[in-house]
Amino acid sequence: MSIRINKEKCIGCGRCTEVCPGTLINLQNQKAVMQYPRDCWGCVSCVKECPVSAIEFFLGADIGGNGSIMNVTEEGDILHWNIHAQDGTTTTIDVDRNNSNQY
Template identity: 65%
Template sequence: MSIRISKESCVGCLACTRVCPGSLIKEKDGKAFIRYPRDCWGCASCVKECRFKAIDFYLGADLGGNGTVMNVSEEGDCLLWKIIKPDGTERIIEVDGKNSNKY
């Protein structure tokens, strides 16, 4: 698993750099980047932390893989996880933050 960071969408807030447990995300010229993508173990913390949808998370082969990526945005109490397949088709999984710990 790994991530990719969009230079166009990144605003350089560096929130992602503070949550990566492996300190893998660095800053250059006001933008975040990951120096060693293969070291990413897929915790998705940076994806959740980025409020600008600048980070896509590559899904492993066991989860659909083959270029499928996922990102997340917030809408009220909900997290909307968007899964984008290589053919452009999208699926959204909505997680209600208020109730997610009830199960």
């Protein structure tokens, strides 16, 4: 599992570097760089935190994603988890930040 960072989109805010529990992402010249992709365990914290949707996460076959790519966009308190499948379809799961992590 790993992520891909779009350097064109990255604004160098550093949020991904702060939330990664493994300290796997660094800032270089005000751009986020994934330093240790093999150590990423796919917690998607960085994907969720990026304010400009610059980080994509690969949903590999090992977790049932069949090569889909996921990113997050936000509108106010609503997070849109967008899953782009290889067949060109997109599925979006909306989560209200105010109600997340409630079980």
